[in-house]
Amino acid sequence: METIKSTLAELVRVYETAVSTLRADIAAFIKNGTPPPPERRESRAWSYPELRIAYAGVERGTFYGRSFGRLNETGVYVTTITRPRLFADYIEEQLALLHEDYEVEITVGPSAQEIPFPYVLDGVGMGSVTPQELAAHFPTTELAMIGDEIADGVFRQSSEEPLPLALFDGLRTDFSLARLQHYTGTSVEHCQRYILFTNYHRYVDEFVDWAGQQIGTDGYTALSGAGGLYLDSPVDNARERLSDTAWRRHQMPAYHLIRPDKSGITLVNIGVGPSNAKTITDHLAVIRPEVWLMIGHCGGLREGQRIGDYVLAHAYLRDDHVLDPVLPPEIPLPAIAEVQQALASAAETVSGEGGANLKKRMRTGTVVTTDDRNWELRYTESAHRFSLSRAIGIDMESATISAQGYRFRVPYGTLLCVSDKPIHGELKLPGQANRFYEEAIASHLKIGLQACDLLRAEGEKLHSRKLRAFNEPPFR
Numbered sequence: 001m002e003t004i005k006s007t008l009a010e011l012v013r014v015y016e017t018a019v020s021t022l023r024a025d026i027a028a029f030i031k032n033g034t035p036p037p038p039e040r041r042e043s044r045a046w047s048y049p050e051l052r053i054a055y056a057g058v059e060r061g062t063f064y065g066r067s068f069g070r071l072n073e074t075g076v077y078v079t080t081i082t083r084p085r086l087f088a089d090y091i092e093e094q095l096a097l098l099h100e101d102y103e104v105e106i107t108v109g110p111s112a113q114e115i116p117f118p119y120v121l122d123g124v125g126m127g128s129v130t131p132q133e134l135a136a137h138f139p140t141t142e143l144a145m146i147g148d149e150i151a152d153g154v155f156r157q158s159s160e161e162p163l164p165l166a167l168f169d170g171l172r173t174d175f176s177l178a179r180l181q182h183y184t185g186t187s188v189e190h191c192q193r194y195i196l197f198t199n200y201h202r203y204v205d206e207f208v209d210w211a212g213q214q215i216g217t218d219g220y221t222a223l224s225g226a227g228g229l230y231l232d233s234p235v236d237n238a239r240e241r242l243s244d245t246a247w248r249r250h251q252m253p254a255y256h257l258i259r260p261d262k263s264g265i266t267l268v269n270i271g272v273g274p275s276n277a278k279t280i281t282d283h284l285a286v287i288r289p290e291v292w293l294m295i296g297h298c299g300g301l302r303e304g305q306r307i308g309d310y311v312l313a314h315a316y317l318r319d320d321h322v323l324d325p326v327l328p329p330e331i332p333l334p335a336i337a338e339v340q341q342a343l344a345s346a347a348e349t350v351s352g353e354g355g356a357n358l359k360k361r362m363r364t365g366t367v368v369t370t371d372d373r374n375w376e377l378r379y380t381e382s383a384h385r386f387s388l389s390r391a392i393g394i395d396m397e398s399a400t401i402s403a404q405g406y407r408f409r410v411p412y413g414t415l416l417c418v419s420d421k422p423i424h425g426e427l428k429l430p431g432q433a434n435r436f437y438e439e440a441i442a443s444h445l446k447i448g449l450q451a452c453d454l455l456r457a458e459g460e461k462l463h464s465r466k467l468r469a470f471n472e473p474p475f476r
Contacts, residue, residue, distance in 0.1 A: 004095045010108040011084040014049035019120050022046045026117060030129045035137050046139055048080040048170035050111035058103040067465040068476035069097030078162040080111045080170035090288055094475045114139035119174045146171050151408055152326050153469050166475035168286045176283035185226030185250030192256050192264035194452040195292040199272055199397055205239040206445045207267045211257040212238025219259045226253035252280050265452050274320035274371050274400040281404035291411040291455050294401045295448035298393040300418035308440045310362035312343055313414035316399035317368040317389040323403050333406050334466045338458050339413035346450035350443050365392040369399030376422050409467045417444045
């Protein structure tokens with residue numbers, strides 16, 4: 001462990017020295033037009049730290065049942081790291097697994113990958129200098145260098161190149177951390193690793209009220225949210241502290257019930273549609289969540305369903321199309337057994353019903369996710385396909401979130417609540433919707449929260465080998 005502690009310390013030193021140097025050089029340029037010293041790039045003074053692991057093939061007794069933390073071939077594994085203090089717990093966990101099971105040499109040094117200047121501008125006023133002028137002298141964001149080739153398994157590698165150590169490097173991670181803060185209206189330091197997604201603001205009200213009462217219990221220390229919400233002592237009716245302008249200023253507001261080890265719960269109101277679902281999961285993936293769950297509304301497709309019934313997705317008909325180029329719809333998304341069991345168990349506990357009685361309230365089966373909010377207007381064309389799929393519910397986000405979980409190796413699951421039955425003439429009218437909201441939202445959210453508690457207890461067993469590719473990086 002001493003080796004790992006010293007590795008973390010060196011990552012912090014290299015990164016913070018690079019950031020400090022880059023900020024100082026930018027500040028000097030802004031103040032008096034002084035260009036940076038020409039040796040900065042040659043000496044890699046502005047570069048991310050590189051974490052390098054050399055493995056010659058000697059095992060200490062590998063734990064073969066684990067889905068991550070494995071070195072499948074000899075060689076050198078490399079990644080660049082940003083914000084090492086933010087990711088310290090994760091890096092330490094991953095390195096400890098490798099160090100325990102393999103004889104490895106771990107080294108840290110400046111990489112060839114430079115930190116783009118937009119990621120270090122906090123606290124540095126630009127004055128009258130334009131971004132274009134800064135880009136002429138300092139490293140900038142090159143989109144050609146940022147991508148998901150490792151996660152998607154399409155990276156090209158010669159025999160002389162090192163192997164990837166992690167799914168995301170420093171550039172890709174910084175890109176997403178900046179976007180997360182923009183979209184959610186909250187600090188990335190507050191993001192937790194158990195994530196709930198919803199598509200209605202009323203779930204936010206319920207979550208914030210519940211979370212406000214949890215502060216100081218069960219390891220929870222604070223509640224943070226979009227619009228400047230921050231509570232570090234328990235309160236009732238915390239929803240009264242919510243900002244009325246958060247939704248207008250932030251596209252997908254987030255609310256975090258914080259534990260110091262990041263094992264708390266984050267709720268994100270992603271709004272409607274697969275584009276939003278893809279956007280937020282693209283960026284949340286870099287914080288390496290333990291699980292993410294969709295807890296939202298759907299249209300019921302079966303005559304026997306009632307408003308307020310639950311739909312536990314075991315499979316998806318992917319008509320969202322937003323991921324087709326990187327994850328074709330014919331690729332199956334396996335149900336994660338631990339997640340399914342947790343959601344079913346939580347539904348039984350919260351509803352107080354089990355066995356046949358629970359089955360009256362909760363159907364399991366296929367959920368259709370569509371990118372057409374007005375799919376009802378093409379009923380003749382779509383109904384036969386829905387029938388062939390044996391679908392029981394339809395929404396606009398669930399399959400996208402699960403597909404992104406599959407793609408980025410984040411365990412996923414979906415429990416929806418039937419808000420209308422458009423095929424059967426029960427449309428979502430204002431009066432009916434309000435009664436449904438009042439009766440169903442609180443218990444539905446409680447199921448998601450209880451499921452998070454159950455999944456937290458699973459530990460590393462939650463990370464199924466179903467999510468691992470043939471050429472998998474060692475880091476989870």
